[in-house]
Amino acid sequence: MTARTPSRQAVARHGWAEALLTVLAALIAMGVVSALGLWAAGATDLPGGAFPRVTAATVVMAVGGSVELSGDAGGIAGTDAGLTVLPLSVALTGALVVAAGFLWPLRHRAVAGAAELAGWAGRIAVLWLLGVLALALAARQTFVIDLGDDTLGEIGDLFGIRPEVGFTTNVGLTLLFGLLWLAGVLVLALLVSRAPLPARLLQFQESVRPAAYAMVALLLAWVALGVVIGLVVAATRGHAAETFALILLGLPNLVWLAFTIGLGTTWNGRVEGPFGLPMPQLLDDVLRVPDIAELNLGTLSEHDGRVWWLLVADAVLLLAAAFLMASRSPARIRPWQHAVHMAVALALTVLMVCLVCRLSAHYGLSVLGIGDLGGGLAGDVFLRPRLWSALGLALLWGLVTGFLGALLAGALGRRRGAVPAGPQ
Template sequence: MARYARGSGDGSTGRIPWGDVVLAAIASVSWAMAGMAGTAALGLHLLGADSAGALGPMTAAVVVLGAGGSVSPSGSVSAFGLDDAEAHTALAVTPLGVGLVGALLLSFFFLRSLRGVGAVVSGAELAFRAGAVAVMFVAVLGGLAWAGHDVVTIDGGALELDGVPGAGGSGGLPGGLGDPVGLLPDRLADLVRAQAQVGFTVNSPKSLAGGACWVLGVLVIALLASRRTPLPSGLAGLDRTVRPAASAVVSVLLVAVVAGCAAAAYAAVGDAHPKRIVGAALLGAPNGAWLGVPLGLFVPWDGQATGELAKVLPDPLDELLRVSADEPVTVGRLAGLDGRVWLLAVAAAVTMLYAGVLAATRAPRGELTGAGFVGRCAVRLGGVTASALALLVWLTQVSANASLSVLGLDALGAGIELHGRTGTAALLGAVWGAGAGGVGAAVAWLAGAVPSGAGPAGGDSGGSGGPGPYTPSRVYRPPHDETNPYLRPYPDPARDGIHGAPTVVGPIGPPVRPAVPPPGPGPGPGDVEGLPPPGRPPGAG
């Protein structure tokens, strides 16, 4: 392993530790890929997809989809007693459950490797570490793209897909994405109700480009949301400006996913197919949760649903898209069909307020007054929420179309289109973030939960402002020269008459030895004044 010297300890000098860089990249990518593959394989198995084809290629394809890749299914379908029927399908949906597991593991090990660098990391070392992780991740993704192709034989009657939770609007995941199984090849059996051979293959160029963007995006978000990871000296200001708000938004989004998984587990308890609900939650719980957050914050969505694919949407979204696809999907329109939808708006508002309080408890107030601190938190959380809400809308869009053409005639058509308005999401995110940031900062200020420090060098000010490796403890009294021994002037012997230690006065000479009488008879009574005669004790008369 390479050894190097960091010089002043700020990461600005010294050679790049290539051994540490490579080992950290291997560990980060290995754990991320293992987690994504395990989640995808378990989800597919619980959904029963492995009964129609090989689990390995399907797992590779779903992992590529979860990392921003692209998969194209196609094949020949035998239906209505006719052969040579051609099925055309197009899918654009990301299994965010697989992607989220990989993002969390990749971020954890990457950030952990940076924390051993020191209080500050050089920009060159940070770039090399991130680049090594990205290159290795894309290389592994290329291997999965090569393996992610197969032909699946499907029997629609054997799969009994009519009982899949969420079909016909009877249930599914909360938040608007009932059954995310639509990304899998076996959903085609539910469309044609017949024997089918469906092939799928990974689009390697698009998948590699998407994977590179995905891994770099994950690393950037991880650095912005981590409050304890060192940054280059030029980016030290992010510790006080962006990181408190970014960490709060990421925390509440993860809480929303946990709530979605809990709702799926509750639905699986009383369902006839609990394994399929759990499998769908593993693959698509973040899809439903993160679609519900912008929808609850009044972000409009445009969409339509036709044919059998409309059955995978939960009620009342499927009914709304069937009735009118010209008007946008909003909370108000959904609440007109089911008044319980207003609870989604209440939950989204409470989530934003929680983000505001959390961001305020992580942002040092410095020398600001209460009004200044509230305004600053409002502006910062508004900017972060605008970016986060636009990203969620882009990630959770759904596009799935299938058609069965026989001799040039359209015999069956089905499709789902659901896209949020990114610009409106950014604008509403700024408004909601500013409001929640201001209210949350006021609550935290009145509760005395705002840290008083000027901000950590490495990022974490903590909720209570306690001392730590990057947050020194508060000074209890001002320093004085009289009480600080390191601030006392060195004494001048010529001026002060002291030498060495301050407790010794004057020059220090050799020790004085007592006089020793010469050998021979002792002195007489009159020889030495004050000494008694020999042989008589002192004081004798």
């Protein structure tokens, strides 16, 4: 009886109440960040009391949910709209809170069984799906589009056309992607932390955990650097509201894009119409061309030579990440093995960044064929990476910095087990 008591107490420390607290804390934090970012962007002026619904939709998109745009302009008019974007500031906030809540009850544990971890994750998942479902049902709104005072507006008034555009959620896809998002966060939390793993997985922690920890630290370092730069820009160059909106909604979108560009990656994109990227003017200048534009160090340097500092920042931060990975690894792992681990980890990280930083948005309207789906109202924005070249560059950077980081850690005696114990 006494042998089972610690196990029962351990399970009691992370039951349904703790799971509910974790889920509520994550959703509230994401909602607050979304609301503040949308407020800074001026979304409180949206008609029809749409602000809470737009906030809910932002949180849904942040967890990978499917938000669909729809339009209706009557039988003699047509609309076309679409949006694909992840507000990564909101997603990162939720991921950090969920990971902290998931790991907190395990912080003093030496051993955790697979059944126990699965039960704890399952309780969080059930409550998470209920929370995401509530947000998905709330994220619905319709807006009326003003045609203006020109010819298009006069035709609209003549035929009584009131074009509308709205958004709704695909509940099934939202629940599926929301569950996958949660699973990814929980798995990554276990990989990065020192939380106990089931016995069958212990053989992987020496090679996987240091690399995962280093990659998370690398991405968070880029976010921290972006926050500092954003605050300086807001304080010295004006446009504080727009800058804070970017920080609160899409800062990782920008800094992780810069991270890949510093590696040499090329992104293809275009900005067309009255809409633009919620990012620095430099990107808009490069992408606002008649054809598909290339976004890389070369094209950006034609407008601002300071972008070459991205290359320097990547070199320094990647070497630091490689050193951190090596210092957390056993001394028996050789430098070439560190190089391979770093290359694989960096390639997977760049793959994730390329997938989550994609952007696509368009809207158009036509009346009696006039306007070619919108004329002045039409807009098209997209941004996508050249994936295979990005992964190849990541492998190359990882091999070089991983090897150098291992040599540096070995020279400084920072590799785990490298310094022998003193005489007993």
